[in-house]
Amino acid sequence: MSTRDTFYGWYFAIHFVITLMVDGGFAIPAAYKLPGQQFMEDFHVASNKDFIVLEKPAWFMSFIWIEILFQLPFFVYGAYKLLTKTATPTTYLWMLVYGVNASLTTLACLAEVWARAGLTDALRYNLLAVYAPFFFISGYIVIDVFQRLQGELRKVKTD
Secondary structure, three states: OOHHHHHHHHHHHHHHHHHHHOHHHHHOOHHHOOOOHHHHHHHHHHHHOOHHHHHOOHHHHHHHHHHHHHHHHHHHHHHHHHHOOOOOHHHHHHHHHHHHHHHHHHHHHHHHHHHOOOOOHHHHHHHHHHHHHHHHHHHHHHHHHHHHHHHHHHHOOOO
């Protein structure tokens, strides 16, 4: 297992907690939230003035549901496979799907922050800094895993 796989495994494990306690809470009615979810949302909005989370537009909420229904279970699978060193090409294929999904949905958030009129430079740069790491990490996963899978496919004999 590579150092990158260890990093990805821990990234997925940590992101599971983030999705469960922060992002997932955006879609759950207050009466059903886990202890701490509303606090995390309120803290994030107050600290970062995140208008996307505050306004919850339909496009953003569709991304949150994708995160809950696809990414949350994937984080368990991906973390387990990578940290137990039992990853297979199928694991990497799911990582590619995750990376494409996460990088594109995060790119939409970055574009919304960049294009939003009326933000101070400080607020704009702060929000870009909140979202950018998820874009760059998931984008790197796409490039890395695509190259790995491409290498595996080259090994397959064709007629």
